[in-house]
Every structure is written in structure tokens, then in C-alpha cells.
Amino acid sequence: xxxxxxxxxxxxxxxxxxxxxxxxxxxxxxxxxxxxxxxxxxxxxxxxxxxxxxxxxxxxxxxxxxxxxxxxxxxxxxxxxxxxxxxxxxxxxxxxxxxxxxxxxxxxxxxxxxxxxxxxxxxxxxxxxxxxxxxxxxxxxxxxxxxxxxxxxxxxxxxxxxxxxxxxxxxxxxxxxxxxxxxxxxxxxxxxxxxxxxxxxxxxxxxxxxxxxxxxxxxxxxxxxxxxxxxxxxxxxxxxxxxxxxxxxxxxxxxxxxxxxxxxxxxxxxxxxxxxxxxxxxxxxxxxxxxxxxxxx
Amino acid sequence: xxxxxxxxxxxxxxxxxxxxxxxxxxxxxxxxxxxxxxxxxxxxxxxxxxxxxxxxxxxxxxxxxxxxxxxxxxxxxxxxxxxxxxxxxxxxxxxxxxxxxxxxxxxxxxxxxxxxxxxxxxxxxxxxxxxxxxxxxxxxxxxxxxxxxxxxxxxxxxxxxxxxxxxxxxxxxxxxxxxxxxxxxxxxxxxxxxxxxxxxxxxxxxxxxxxxxxxxxxxxxxxxxxxxxxxxxxxxxxxxxxxxxxxxxxxxxxxxxxxxxxxxxxxxxxxxxxxxxxxxxxxxxxxxxx
Numbered sequence: 312x313x314x315x316x317x318x319x320x321x322x323x324x325x326x327x328x329x330x331x332x333x334x335x336x337x338x339x340x341x342x343x344x345x346x347x348x349x350x351x352x353x354x355x356x357x358x359x360x361x362x363x364x365x366x367x368x369x370x371x372x373x374x375x376x377x378x379x380x381x382x383x384x385x386x387x388x389x390x391x392x393x394x395x396x397x398x399x400x401x402x403x404x405x406x407x408x409x410x411x412x413x414x415x416x417x418x419x420x421x422x423x424x425x426x427x428x429x430x431x432x433x434x435x436x437x438x439x440x441x442x443x444x445x446x447x448x449x450x451x452x453x454x455x456x457x458x459x460x461x462x463x464x465x466x467x468x469x470x471x472x473x474x475x476x477x478x479x480x481x482x483x484x485x486x487x488x489x490x491x492x493x494x495x496x497x498x499x500x501x502x503x504x505x506x507x508x509x510x511x512x513x514x515x516x517x518x519x520x521x522x523x524x525x526x527x528x529x530x531x532x533x534x535x536x537x538x539x540x541x542x543x544x545x546x547x548x549x550x551x552x553x554x555x556x557x558x559x560x561x562x563x564x565x566x567x568x569x570x571x572x573x574x575x576x577x578x579x580x581x582x583x584x585x586x587x588x589x590x591x592x593x594x595x596x597x598x599x600x601x602x603x604x605x606x607x608x
Numbered sequence: 609x610x611x612x613x614x615x616x617x618x619x620x621x622x623x624x625x626x627x628x629x630x631x632x633x634x635x636x637x638x639x640x641x642x643x644x645x646x647x648x649x650x651x652x653x654x655x656x657x658x659x660x661x662x663x664x665x666x667x668x669x670x671x672x673x674x675x676x677x678x679x680x681x682x683x684x685x686x687x688x689x690x691x692x693x694x695x696x697x698x699x700x701x702x703x704x705x706x707x708x709x710x711x712x713x714x715x716x717x718x719x720x721x722x723x724x725x726x727x728x729x730x731x732x733x734x735x736x737x738x739x740x741x742x743x744x745x746x747x748x749x750x751x752x753x754x755x756x757x758x759x760x761x762x763x764x765x766x767x768x769x770x771x772x773x774x775x776x777x778x779x780x781x782x783x784x785x786x787x788x789x790x791x792x793x794x795x796x797x798x799x800x801x802x803x804x805x806x807x808x809x810x811x812x813x814x815x816x817x818x819x820x821x822x823x824x825x826x827x828x829x830x831x832x833x834x835x836x837x838x839x840x841x842x843x844x845x846x847x848x849x850x851x852x853x854x855x856x857x858x859x860x861x862x863x864x865x866x867x868x869x870x871x872x873x874x875x876x877x878x879x880x881x882x883x884x885x886x887x888x889x890x891x892x893x894x895x896x897x898x
């Protein structure tokens with residue numbers, strides 16, 4: 312150590328270079344101003360009675376926990392939270408993951424032309440812009456639309472009859488490719504020796520999946536579930552373009568309620584408070600995701 | 609059971625092997641897949657058929673072919689202006705995000721920076737936050753800054769929200785480029801920026817392309833942020849325009865709507881195909897299709 316002091320800094324270890332800060336600066340500035348800035352600003356106006364128009368748009372004040380107590384007594388907020396859970400659990404966690412896994416397994420065992428065509432169609436559904444998916448599913452579920460003809464009730468508008476089911480299906484339709492691709496990659500990377508051993512031992516297909524393949528895929532499944540939850544929690548475009556949250560408030564999930572409170576009912580403060588709830592839930596799942604993938608950093 | 613056991617082992621990829629007999633489970637697998645494929649294809653086909661049908665309806669039907677819908681849409685000033693807006697919005701977002709992600713990812717991949725690992729974890733955490741929900745405080749910020757109703761300032765917020773994931777993606781690509789080449793350039797006396805420009809940049813082209821295409825596809829489809837932050841008709845990008853058309857019952861014909869959303873969807877599908885064809889190794893997505 313004393314020797315190192317007389318010889319100057321160690322050369323066998325990388326040293327800090329000021330140029331690295333210079334390169335990090337532009338990105339950091341953008342993130343500080345337009346990422347961290349809005350988060351901190353939301354933490355402030357979420358606790359005020361700021362309005363979009365009228366006297367409260369200029370002369371607003373800090374109202375403490377008033378927005379929180381308002382939420383707890385707000386029937387629409389409670390219903391909206393319930394719909395959000397239904398949407399994320401039903402469409403994303405269960406629907407998207409189960410169908411994604413099913414597709415990945417089936418595609419693996421299908422003949423090549425069918426695999427190529429079906430795989431591509433599912434991926435195109437995922438790559439299409441959300442607004443396009445909203446339009447084609449709107450058309451699909453209208454009275455006189457393809458779905459009503461398939462089900463034999465041409466006068467039924469399924470977007471009015473079962474709105475939550477239709478937007479969940481549309482969302483599942485669009486996003487399932489993500490889980491399918493994640494699981495396909497996971498299945499491809501399984502150690503073939505283990506699978507061969509199970510097959511040689513005479514395990515049935517069902518037992519092989521239940522006792523060997525699914526346990527081996529556990530990390531992939533956990534990652535998929537966390538990502539799918541994070542991605543679907545703030546889903547706005549698809550639902551809003553199809554129903555605007557209606558009929559009534561039947562499809563008003565929290566992201567749509569945030570928009571309506573802020574820009575339809577002009578309650579910027581209360582709307583921000585609700586968006587903070589969403590950001591907090593998102594932060595919780597994001598934290599779980601960071602924990603799960605920490606070894607890769 | 610026995611039919612399954614008779615099948616060859618397929619560890620890596622499915623290899624086509626002539627079956628001695630067609631097993632029931634193989635038939636079931638393919639039939640179920642065809643049915644699932646129809647579930648995905650039918651809603652899409654409506655858009656394609658309606659776009660060339662002279663009298664389209666909500667239901668999918670054999671079209672009586674016409675190109676009138678296409679000439680209609682291409683003659684509409686509002687449709688063309690929304691394409692222009694989308695190009696400006698998605699283009700600006702992509703350039704800002706990709707350049708900043710490259711500049712940030714390089715030192716994070718190569719240089720010694722205190723708390724680097726914590727910083728990367730923070731970036732990963734940030735990329736999981738539902739940023740689009742912060743559009744309300746951002747709206748209020750933009751009111752104060754006088755930034756509302758500009759495609760460029762709107763693109764800045766889109767860039768900020770896509771930057772964390774872009775940095776993450778780009779860093780993984782740069783990590784994969786061998787560091788020895790840079791050491792050699794450094795020993796020859798090249799400056800950091802020169803190494804970045806002449807050594808790293810050419811080797812990172814696939815990573816830059818994937819990051820740029822990914823960002824562009826997302827920005828091209830972005831809805832709530834331009835929906836809230838812009839208001840003049842000239843500044844409405846494609847998704848907002850399609851939404852407005854959907855709401856204006858009767859004013860916009862089915863066929864035109866189908867053409868418009870078809871034309872709006874083509875660029876991202878082409879970009880995705882390009883990305884998966886040339887850079888499939890980067891994402892490992894190809895195997896699911898091919």
C-alpha cells in the first residue's frame with residue numbers, strides 16, 4: 312500500500328473518467344426533468360385541489376389527505392379498482408399466460424406450415440398499433456359484426472352486453488404473442504438431457520409437463536407474470552378507444568378513471584392522486600421484477 | 609402413449625421426421641392450432657376485406673372489389689396531415705431516445721462509474737413504472753412551460769418515458785461487443801469519443817437499429833400522451849385521428865376507416881419484419897415463427 316502511494320494510482324484497475332459523466336449527462340438531464348420531475352410534481356399536486364378550469368385552476372391549495380379520504384368513499388374509484396384487478400388478473404395474468412403457454416407448446420409440436428402461419432398471425436396481432444386493434448375488435452363485436460354472426464345473434468352488440476369480457480378478449484388477443492415468445496424461448500433453452508431422461512423413463516406427456524418442464528420453466532414463468540402485470544396495469548388506449556369506459560362505468564378501469572377525473576371532470580388534483588395509486592402499484596411489481604432479475608445486472 | 613414414445617426426441621428444434629403413422633395427439637395439436645389461428649385471423653381479415661369493399665359492413669364478408677376507399681383516404685387532407693404528425697412525433701422520439709441511450713449505455717457498459725450497479729437497477733425499476741399515467745402532472749408542467757400542442761415537446765416526454773428501457777437494451781448490446789478492440793484503439797491513442805465513433809458505433813449497429821425500431825414502433829402507436837398534450841387538428845397523430853374518426857359516426861365510412869388503419873399499421877409491421885429477419889439473434893424471436 313505504501314508502495315502504491317509512491318508510485319501513483321494503480322494501473323491494474325479501471326479508473327473513473329470524467330468523460331463518462333459527460334456522456335451520461337444528456338440522458339440524465341432528460342430523465343430528471345421529464346421523468347423524475349413529473350413523479351415529484353405528481354406527489355405535490357396529488358395532495359391539492361387543483362382543477363383544470365375555474366378559480367381552482369389558479370388558486371389551489373394543499374389539502375392534505377383529503378384526496379385519499381375522498382377515494383375511499385368514492386364508489387366509482389372502488390368499482391374502478393375492482394375492474395382493474397379483473398382486467399389484469401383475467402386478461403393478462405390468467406388469459407395471456409395460459410394461452411401463451413398453450414400456443415408455445417402446440418407450436419413446438421405442430422407441422423411446419425401450420426407453425427409458420429399461426430405463429431406469424433399471432434405476432435402480427437401483437438405488432439399492430441393498439442388503435443387498430445381497438446377498431447377491428449370494435450367492428451368484430453358490434454351488432455351485425457363477425458362475432459354476432461358466429462354466435463347466431465346478429466342483433467346483439469357484445470360490446471354493450473359483456474363489455475368487460477370483450478375488452479379483456481381484445482387485450483388478450485393483442486398481447487398473447489409476448490408470453491408466447493417468452494415461453495417459446497424458455498422451452499427452447501431447456502436442457503435436452505433432462506427431457507430425454509423423462510421420456511426414456513416412460514413419463515406420460517402430461518406428467519412430463521407437470522413434473523419436469525413446468526418446474527424447469529419456473530423462472531421464465533415468474534418473469535413473464537411480473538412483466539405482463541406491469542404492462543397491463545396502465546392499459547388505456549385499447550379500452551378507451553373501444554368504450555370510453557362505458558357503457559356507464561362498466562369498463563372504467565383506473566387508467567381511464569384518471570383521464571376522466573382530470574380532463575372530463577377537470578379534477579387535476581384528484582386525478583393525479585388516483586394516478587399515484589397506479590404508479591405505486593406499478594412500482595411494487597417493478598421492484599419485484601428488479602429483485603427477480605438482479606443476477607443479470 | 610406408444611405413439612408419443614415412438615416419436616424422435618426433439619431437444620432443440622422440431623425436426624421434420626416422416627411419421628410412420630399419424631398419431632391422434634399430433635392431429636389434435638394441429639387442429640387446435642388452426643382454430644386458434646382463425647381466432648387471431650378473423651378480426652384482422654375484416655380490416656383487409658373492408659378496405660377493398662365498395663359496401664363494407666361490421667361483419668367480415670367477401671368484398672365487391674374497389675380502390676375507391678384508398679383514393680378517398682389519400683385525398684383527405686386530415687388523413688395525410690396525421691401521417692405527417694406521426695412521422696414527426698415518432699421520428700423525433702426515436703432520434704432523441706436512441707442518441708441519449710447510446711451515450712448513456714456506453715459508459716455504463718465500459719467505464720468505471722461509482723454506484724453503477726445501483727444506477728442500472730434504478731433504470732430497470734424506472735422502465736417498469738406506468739409513466740403514461742403521469743400525463744396529468746406533465747400536462748400541468750407543460751401549461752407552465754408553454755409547451756402544449758407541439759409535436760416536438762410531446763416527443764420529449766415520450767423520449768423520457770422510453771429512455772430507461774432503451775438504455776437497458778442498448779447496454780446489453782454493447783456488453784456483447786468485445787472490449788479488446790477498444791483497448792487496442794486506446795493504446796493507439798484514440799480519444800474516448802473517437803473510440804465511440806469509429807470502433808463502438810459500427811459494431812453496435814444491430815443494437816442501435818433494434819433500440820430505434822422498438823422505440824419507433826411504440827411512439828408510432830402512442831395515444832394518451834399526444835391525445836392530452838396536443839389539441840390543434842394539424843398536430844393529431846394517426847392514433848388520435850383514427851379515434852376521432854371512430855367517434856364521428858357516419859361522417860367516416862367503414863371502408864375509409866379500414867383503409868386508414870391498414871395504411872397506418874403497415875409501417876410498424878414492415879419494421880418488425882425487418883428487425884426479426886436481420887436481427888433475430890438479438891431477440892431470439894425468430895424461432896417461434898420459422
